[in-house]
Amino acid sequence: MPADLAVIGLGHHGLPLAQAATAAGIATVGFDTDPHPVAELAAGRPPVDGCLTASEIRRMLSGGFRATTSPAELGRVRTAVVCAPTPLGPDGTLDLTAVTDAARALAARLRPHTTVLLESPVPPGTTEGVLRELLEDGSGLRAGRDFHLAYSPGRLDPGNRIPGTAGTPKVIGGLTPACTESAAAFYGRFTDKVVRARGPREAETVKLLETNFRHVNIALVNEMAVLCHELGVDLWDVIRCAETKPFGFQAFRPGPGVGGHGLPVERLGTHRPLRLVELAGQVNQRMPQYVVQRAAALLNEHGKSARAARVLLLGITYKPDLADREGSPADEIAHRLMDLGATVSFHDPHVPDWRVRDLPVPRADSLYEAAAHADLTILLQHHRVYDLQGLAVKAQLLLDTRGATPAGTAHRL
Numbered sequence: 001m002p003a004d005l006a007v008i009g010l011g012h013h014g015l016p017l018a019q020a021a022t023a024a025g026i027a028t029v030g031f032d033t034d035p036h037p038v039a040e041l042a043a044g045r046p047p048v049d050g051c052l053t054a055s056e057i058r059r060m061l062s063g064g065f066r067a068t069t070s071p072a073e074l075g076r077v078r079t080a081v082v083c084a085p086t087p088l089g090p091d092g093t094l095d096l097t098a099v100t101d102a103a104r105a106l107a108a109r110l111r112p113h114t115t116v117l118l119e120s121p122v123p124p125g126t127t128e129g130v131l132r133e134l135l136e137d138g139s140g141l142r143a144g145r146d147f148h149l150a151y152s153p154g155r156l157d158p159g160n161r162i163p164g165t166a167g168t169p170k171v172i173g174g175l176t177p178a179c180t181e182s183a184a185a186f187y188g189r190f191t192d193k194v195v196r197a198r199g200p201r202e203a204e205t206v207k208l209l210e211t212n213f214r215h216v217n218i219a220l221v222n223e224m225a226v227l228c229h230e231l232g233v234d235l236w237d238v239i240r241c242a243e244t245k246p247f248g249f250q251a252f253r254p255g256p257g258v259g260g261h262g263l264p265v266e267r268l269g270t271h272r273p274l275r276l277v278e279l280a281g282q283v284n285q286r287m288p289q290y291v292v293q294r295a296a297a298l299l300n301e302h303g304k305s306a307r308a309a310r311v312l313l314l315g316i317t318y319k320p321d322l323a324d325r326e327g328s329p330a331d332e333i334a335h336r337l338m339d340l341g342a343t344v345s346f347h348d349p350h351v352p353d354w355r356v357r358d359l360p361v362p363r364a365d366s367l368y369e370a371a372a373h374a375d376l377t378i379l380l381q382h383h384r385v386y387d388l389q390g391l392a393v394k395a396q397l398l399l400d401t402r403g404a405t406p407a408g409t410a411h412r413l
Contacts, residue, residue, distance in 0.1 A: 009032060009084040009085065010032040010041065010083075012051050012085075013261075014119075022065040027064055028065050031070075032067065073149040073277075074109045075109030077298060079117065082099060082106070082117070082131075084120050086098065092273075094146050096130065099120050100134060103130075103131050106135065113148075114177075119152055121208075123265070125201055127200070127201075148183065151200040152170055172187065172196055174200065180197075212265065215264035219280035220252070221235075221383045224238075225254035233413075237407075255413070256287055257328075257332070257333075258329070261327075287329060291333055291378070292337055299376055308343065310342070311342045313378050314346070315379060317348060317381055320382050330354075334361060368390070371396075378399045378404075388400075389409065400412050
């Protein structure tokens, strides 16, 4: 049975879109050149951590969703959405290889009147530049005349069901007004609100601004954490008070580092670097090192050395209550502790095993027993299952990098 929609790329960007479209009754096919996610989805299993659950995948399949590695499926749909990954390259710019590969696969089978949408994070100008050229050259069709072309930034908050896809406004920027309206008609089938940008470049820059806004503000509060510790000021109390201001302030909280799939973009090809974002990246990248410095100082203050100290790390994922470890600072923190000679173990209800330096890290089965045995316990991620008040009683020494423990019960970042 031909599908109405093809989602190209079955990772963290594409799967939630495919789920929302399928739930809305849109006949959806997922395409990926990698056979692994296709096989996992066909078996009813989520191919990536922290995205969808097995039960959600099964509901998608029962709703008619299917995954394939056959590019022939791309020539049978009315709408195609490119959700390919764009990781940061060594030079700090986004790597568009997966996007261009997807565009070439689609172009060879593109039919007139198809609506082509791009959701991957890309530098401004990619949709009407790189993507348009590949699609036109490969199909012989002209964007804006023979097929519709638009950009819509993906807005994901993994693990957060509220507001969800329907409740999150969808920004759209089309190559022409008709392209925008075609994209709006598609997204309007499963989202409550559509916001029309002036064009693709504006829509692409929305994603850039949203991602960098988060990272810059996290960097600010991370610097405040270091400063407040030096001054003997309780930053968490400062934030609690500051967020009562009803205007001009949004609360961000410090942590051991920044992880996840929304990466800050410091450089856009040949364009000048975003200096503030560049500096924010440097601040956030130093946080794992700062956590280890604080850990060593705490041990020293209590008459212990980091060398041969038993250190228990709690929560090694990048976000609470998810199994996803993408960009988690836990790896670097464990690495640095090992360099100091510490013996590292971990506990995480969502992670069954963990390797650092290609060596297995011992997993604690009994949380309280492990905390009582460890010279230092470091809370890196606050999963809901953790009883932090009870943990603070059991642990010999507790460093809380999330400000989650009751005031006065642990050492806070």
